[in-house]
Amino acid sequence: MAKTPVNRARLLQGNEAIALGALAAxxxxxxxxxxxxxxxxxxxxxRELPALGHPFIQMEDEIASIGCCLGASLAGRKAMTATSGPGFSLMQENLGYACIAEIPTVIVNVMRAGPSTGMPTNPGQGDVQQARWGTHGDHPAIVLCPASVGECFEVAVQCFNFAERFRTPVVLLSDEVVAHMREKVTLPAEGQVEVINRPRPLEPPDWYKPYKADGSQIPRLADLGQGYRYHVTGLVHDERGFPTRRADEVEPFYARLFNKISRNFTMLEMVKGVALEDAEILIIAYGCTAxxxxAAVRLGRERGLKLGLLQLISLWPFPRRPVEEALAGKKLCLVPELNMGQISREVKRVNNGRTQVHRHSKMDGSMITPEELLARLRVLS
Amino acid sequence: MPPVHRSVVYEWLRHDKKFPHVWCPGCGLGVLLGSLVRTLVNSGLDKNRVVLVSGIGCSGRLPVYVDVGSVHTTHGRALTFATGIKLANPDLTVITVMGDGDATAIGGNHLIHAARRNLDLNAIIVNNLNYGMTGGQYSPTTPMGAKATTARYGHIEPSFDISALSATAGAAFVARSTVYHVTQLDKMLSLMLQKRGFSLVEVLSPCHTNFGRQNKLGSQVDMMKTYKRDAVRQERWEKMSQEEREGRFSIGVLVDRDHPTYLDHYAEVCQRAARLREEAKS
Amino acid sequence: MSPAKKSGAPASAKKAAPKTLPAMNRLEVRLAGSGGQGLLLAGLVLAEAAGLYDGREVAMVQSYGPEARGGASKAEVIVSDRPIDYPLCSKVDLLLALNQEAADTYAWDVDPSSWVVVDADLVEHPPTSRAVALPFTATARDKLKKIMVANVVALGAISQLTGVASLKSLEKALLARVPKGTEALNRKALSLGAKLAREQAVKEKPAQAVLSAADF
Amino acid sequence: MSAKSKAKPETKPLKEPAQGKVSFFPAWCKRCGNCVAFCPRQALAQDEWGHPFLKSPERCTACGLCEMLCPDFAISVGEAAPAVADTCPAPGKPGSPVSPNHSPERLAPIPTEE
Known part of the structure; x- marks a missing residue:
C-alpha cells in the first residue's frame, strides 16, 4: 500500500474499514x-490488491468466489471473500468444505433483511444462526460481529488471526448499517497491528501428515506446491488426509475439530461492556443494534434508569461465560435484534431461567431506535 | 513420446494409498490415471510443482492416487479451487479432473467461465455419459434415447458436446480422446500440459457398470470396441460429409489457438496500478 | 430543545474565546434532495469538516438503492463532542431539502426546534411555515454559472445557521474533495452560501439564528 | 477378440520375442480383460479365474499396450517377471506373488457414496 497516513483520523465507511483491516492483517x-x-x-x-501485486478476481458467482479463496489459501495465501445473505447461502457448501478440510479463510457477510432477496439496502440480523448452522453436518464456527467502523477494522484483523491460528474459516458478520455508515476513525499505523500467520510444518515433507496435530489440536498447514505433496478432501480423512470410515479414525478427527475451538473459548469470547458495574437492567446486543x-443506556441513565449493555463481538462460539456473568444479579435482561430472536434464544439457554430475559425483535427493514428500547423497558420493568 | 517405464509410473503413485483403487474392474479412469502419470513423467515436471484438483464423482477419486499435491473438492467446483491455486501461485501446473456431470451440469457455469477467462489451467473431463458413482442417472451428455436410472423410458434431452462448448466459450486448447486410444490420449494430455491458457481434453470412458448395463452395451471391452469403431481422426473428420459423420465422433486436437491468458492481462493491471500509486505519491 | 441549547453556544461565549469551537452535544443534520444534486458529496464534506478539521466525532449515513439515482435521496450527518452511539437521526436538528419530494419525504421528524432549510425555487411548498427558503440553485446558476455547485452554496449556508462545522474547516474539506481546477469556483460557492444565510436567514429570523458567521 | 484381426497376415517382421518380459501383479488385477482383448497379437489369455497370462510368448512384441490399457497398474512390460508362486499373497504390494484363486476385489477399499 502507498504510504497513506494510516495513523491520521479518517472518515471511513464500515466496508472500507473491513477491507483496510483485512489488508493490515x-x-x-x-x-x-x-x-x-x-x-x-x-x-x-x-483497487488495492493489484497495486500490491496480489491477485484479485471477480468470479462468476459466490460459490466460485469461496472455492477460489479456498484454493488460494491452500496455496499459501490469506484469502477473503465478501458477500451478503443470498451469496452467503450459496457459499455454505464450500464453507463446510473449509471446516472439514481445515482451510483458513475469511468470509464477510454483510447482513441485509432476508430471506432470499429480502431488502437489499435495509439492515437485518437474520443470518446469525445461519452463520452457525448453515452448512450440513456438525462443526464448530467462529463468527465475529462489529458494531462500529473502528470495530470493523479491528474485527477484520481478528478474523484473519483466528482463521490462521485455528486453521478454520471465520465469518465476519456485519450489517447494512455498519457497512454503509461513515465514522471518524484513527487506524493503527502499519506494523502496529498484531498479525498471526498459520503454523507451517516443521518436519521435512516425507514425514509431514497434514492432519496430525500436536497438543494444540491444530495441525500445521503446508502450502500446496512447496514440496509437501499431501491430499485434501471433503471426505472424513485420517491424519494423512486420505478418506477413512474407520470409527477409530473418524471419532478422533471430529473430536479434534471441536477441541481446537472449545479449548480456546477464553480467547474467542469477545464482548464489550457499557455501564455494567451498577446496572440493574441489562441489554445484550450486537452489530448495529448495539x-x-x-444510546438507550445513555438516555435511560439520564432519566434515572440503571441500564447496562453487554455488546457481543463474538457471536459464535457464543460467549457463555461473559453473558452468565453479566446476567448474574440483574432483574431484567432485554435482547434487541433485527430478527425474531436468534441470539435471545442463546441468552435464555445460558441464563437457564435465573433472570427475566426478553427479546425485542424488529423486522421492518429499519433499525431499532433507542426510544423504542426505553419504551419497551418501561413496559417490562 | 518415449515409452515410460512402469517403475517410473509407480514412483508417481502414492505408496501409502491402497491399491487396487476404488473403481470398477475395467473402468476407464484407471487407464486415464496411467496415461496422466505417464504424461506427467514425460513432461519433465517436478512432482512438487504439480497440483491435481478434482470434484465429486468417480473421477473425483483420481487425484488421491497420484503423488502430487491433490485436492478433492466439492461437486462441480474443481475449477474454482484450481483458479484460486493458480492465481495464488502461477508457477504451479494445475490440472483438474472432472466427470461429465461434475463439469457440465453442476459445474457448467464454472467451466464456461474458466474457458472464457483463459487462465492457464488444464482440465480433463472424463465423459462416461452418465453419473456413475450415484448409480447411473442421466447427465448432460447422456445421448437422446439412452436409458438411465432417472430415464427409464429413454432420455429426452439433447446432450452437450463438451468440446464444442468449451471451444465456443474461449478455451485455448481443446482435444478429444478415448481410453481405448491410449497412445493418442497420452499425446493429447501432453499437448494440453504444454499449452498456455485454458486447455481441455475430453476423454470418453466406458461406464459399463451403469450406462453399459442399462443400455445393453456389454462389458467395457465391448464399449471400448465401439470407440475403436466410431472414432475418426480430426483430420479425416473435417473431410467427411454429414452422412458419413452420422453416429461417429472425432478425436484429436479440435482447437489450438493462442491468445493472451488471464495472467498476462493481470500482470499489466498490476503494473498499471503500481504506476498510478507511484504517481499519486509524488 | 432548540438548536441553540443543543449546540450550547450562547452569543456571549463566542467573544470570550473566538478560536475555540463551541461545545456540541449531538447535532443531527439531514441533507435531502434528488439523486444528482450532490448531497452525498455535501454530506461527506460536512462530515469531514466537522470530524477531521473541527475535531469532533461524526457519523454519516446515506440512502442506498434506486433512490440514489433520482427520486428522493439523503445523507445524514451527526456531529457531537462525545462518541456517537446511535448513528441515525433520531430527531433531526437541521433538514436541508433541495427539492419538493425531499421536503415532503424527509420532514416527518422535524419538530418546532428544528431548522428547516429549503431551496427557495425548487421547494414550492415548504413543510413548515418556519422554513428558511434560500435561493441555492438560483445563486449557483446566476452568480456562478454552474448549477452543480448548488450543494456547496447550501453547505455554506447551513454552516452559518447551525455551526455544525466551521466555514474554515468546510473549505478545507471541500477543497480536498473537489476535482482539480474547480477550487476557486467551490470556494466562491461556499462563501456565497454563507453570505446568503447571513444576509437573508439570520437577518430575517434572528430568533432562530444561534451562531453567527463571524466566529468561524 | 475378433476373428478378423486374428486372420490378419503378418506384414512386419517380428521383433525379438519378449518372453518373460511381461509381469502380472495379481493382487491388483481385477480381471477386467482389457489386456487380453486388446493385445494386438493375441499373446495373452485369461486363466480359469480370469487372470491374464502370457499364453504365446513368441507372439509378444513387448509393445506395452496391455500395460497402458490396464486400468489397475497390474501389468508391467519390459521388466523381469517376479517369480509367481502359489503362496499366500501379501496384499497391496506390487509384484507380490499371489494364488490364482485370490480375489483382489476383497482387498479394495469399499467405495464411498457421495
Whole structure:
C-alpha cells in the first residue's frame, strides 16, 4: 500500500474499514461477486490488491468466489471473500468444505433483511444462526460481529488471526448499517497491528501428515506446491488426509475439530461492556443494534434508569461465560435484534431461567431506535 | 513420446494409498490415471510443482492416487479451487479432473467461465455419459434415447458436446480422446500440459457398470470396441460429409489457438496500478 | 430543545474565546434532495469538516438503492463532542431539502426546534411555515454559472445557521474533495452560501439564528 | 477378440520375442480383460479365474499396450517377471506373488457414496 497516513483520523465507511483491516492483517487474495450491501469491499480490494501485486478476481458467482479463496489459501495465501445473505447461502457448501478440510479463510457477510432477496439496502440480523448452522453436518464456527467502523477494522484483523491460528474459516458478520455508515476513525499505523500467520510444518515433507496435530489440536498447514505433496478432501480423512470410515479414525478427527475451538473459548469470547458495574437492567446486543442500545443506556441513565449493555463481538462460539456473568444479579435482561430472536434464544439457554430475559425483535427493514428500547423497558420493568 | 517405464509410473503413485483403487474392474479412469502419470513423467515436471484438483464423482477419486499435491473438492467446483491455486501461485501446473456431470451440469457455469477467462489451467473431463458413482442417472451428455436410472423410458434431452462448448466459450486448447486410444490420449494430455491458457481434453470412458448395463452395451471391452469403431481422426473428420459423420465422433486436437491468458492481462493491471500509486505519491 | 441549547453556544461565549469551537452535544443534520444534486458529496464534506478539521466525532449515513439515482435521496450527518452511539437521526436538528419530494419525504421528524432549510425555487411548498427558503440553485446558476455547485452554496449556508462545522474547516474539506481546477469556483460557492444565510436567514429570523458567521 | 484381426497376415517382421518380459501383479488385477482383448497379437489369455497370462510368448512384441490399457497398474512390460508362486499373497504390494484363486476385489477399499 502507498504510504497513506494510516495513523491520521479518517472518515471511513464500515466496508472500507473491513477491507483496510483485512489488508493490515496480511490479506493477499480476494475473490468475490458483487452484491449489495457488500460490494464496496470487493471494489476496494480490486483497487488495492493489484497495486500490491496480489491477485484479485471477480468470479462468476459466490460459490466460485469461496472455492477460489479456498484454493488460494491452500496455496499459501490469506484469502477473503465478501458477500451478503443470498451469496452467503450459496457459499455454505464450500464453507463446510473449509471446516472439514481445515482451510483458513475469511468470509464477510454483510447482513441485509432476508430471506432470499429480502431488502437489499435495509439492515437485518437474520443470518446469525445461519452463520452457525448453515452448512450440513456438525462443526464448530467462529463468527465475529462489529458494531462500529473502528470495530470493523479491528474485527477484520481478528478474523484473519483466528482463521490462521485455528486453521478454520471465520465469518465476519456485519450489517447494512455498519457497512454503509461513515465514522471518524484513527487506524493503527502499519506494523502496529498484531498479525498471526498459520503454523507451517516443521518436519521435512516425507514425514509431514497434514492432519496430525500436536497438543494444540491444530495441525500445521503446508502450502500446496512447496514440496509437501499431501491430499485434501471433503471426505472424513485420517491424519494423512486420505478418506477413512474407520470409527477409530473418524471419532478422533471430529473430536479434534471441536477441541481446537472449545479449548480456546477464553480467547474467542469477545464482548464489550457499557455501564455494567451498577446496572440493574441489562441489554445484550450486537452489530448495529448495539448502537441503539448504547444510546438507550445513555438516555435511560439520564432519566434515572440503571441500564447496562453487554455488546457481543463474538457471536459464535457464543460467549457463555461473559453473558452468565453479566446476567448474574440483574432483574431484567432485554435482547434487541433485527430478527425474531436468534441470539435471545442463546441468552435464555445460558441464563437457564435465573433472570427475566426478553427479546425485542424488529423486522421492518429499519433499525431499532433507542426510544423504542426505553419504551419497551418501561413496559417490562 | 518415449515409452515410460512402469517403475517410473509407480514412483508417481502414492505408496501409502491402497491399491487396487476404488473403481470398477475395467473402468476407464484407471487407464486415464496411467496415461496422466505417464504424461506427467514425460513432461519433465517436478512432482512438487504439480497440483491435481478434482470434484465429486468417480473421477473425483483420481487425484488421491497420484503423488502430487491433490485436492478433492466439492461437486462441480474443481475449477474454482484450481483458479484460486493458480492465481495464488502461477508457477504451479494445475490440472483438474472432472466427470461429465461434475463439469457440465453442476459445474457448467464454472467451466464456461474458466474457458472464457483463459487462465492457464488444464482440465480433463472424463465423459462416461452418465453419473456413475450415484448409480447411473442421466447427465448432460447422456445421448437422446439412452436409458438411465432417472430415464427409464429413454432420455429426452439433447446432450452437450463438451468440446464444442468449451471451444465456443474461449478455451485455448481443446482435444478429444478415448481410453481405448491410449497412445493418442497420452499425446493429447501432453499437448494440453504444454499449452498456455485454458486447455481441455475430453476423454470418453466406458461406464459399463451403469450406462453399459442399462443400455445393453456389454462389458467395457465391448464399449471400448465401439470407440475403436466410431472414432475418426480430426483430420479425416473435417473431410467427411454429414452422412458419413452420422453416429461417429472425432478425436484429436479440435482447437489450438493462442491468445493472451488471464495472467498476462493481470500482470499489466498490476503494473498499471503500481504506476498510478507511484504517481499519486509524488 | 432548540438548536441553540443543543449546540450550547450562547452569543456571549463566542467573544470570550473566538478560536475555540463551541461545545456540541449531538447535532443531527439531514441533507435531502434528488439523486444528482450532490448531497452525498455535501454530506461527506460536512462530515469531514466537522470530524477531521473541527475535531469532533461524526457519523454519516446515506440512502442506498434506486433512490440514489433520482427520486428522493439523503445523507445524514451527526456531529457531537462525545462518541456517537446511535448513528441515525433520531430527531433531526437541521433538514436541508433541495427539492419538493425531499421536503415532503424527509420532514416527518422535524419538530418546532428544528431548522428547516429549503431551496427557495425548487421547494414550492415548504413543510413548515418556519422554513428558511434560500435561493441555492438560483445563486449557483446566476452568480456562478454552474448549477452543480448548488450543494456547496447550501453547505455554506447551513454552516452559518447551525455551526455544525466551521466555514474554515468546510473549505478545507471541500477543497480536498473537489476535482482539480474547480477550487476557486467551490470556494466562491461556499462563501456565497454563507453570505446568503447571513444576509437573508439570520437577518430575517434572528430568533432562530444561534451562531453567527463571524466566529468561524 | 475378433476373428478378423486374428486372420490378419503378418506384414512386419517380428521383433525379438519378449518372453518373460511381461509381469502380472495379481493382487491388483481385477480381471477386467482389457489386456487380453486388446493385445494386438493375441499373446495373452485369461486363466480359469480370469487372470491374464502370457499364453504365446513368441507372439509378444513387448509393445506395452496391455500395460497402458490396464486400468489397475497390474501389468508391467519390459521388466523381469517376479517369480509367481502359489503362496499366500501379501496384499497391496506390487509384484507380490499371489494364488490364482485370490480375489483382489476383497482387498479394495469399499467405495464411498457421495
Amino acid at each position: 496480511g490479506c493477499d487474495f480476494f475473490a468475490g461477486y458483487p452484491i449489495t450491501p457488500a460490494s464496496e469491499i470487493t471494489e476496494i480490494m480490486s 448502537r441503539s442500545a448504547q
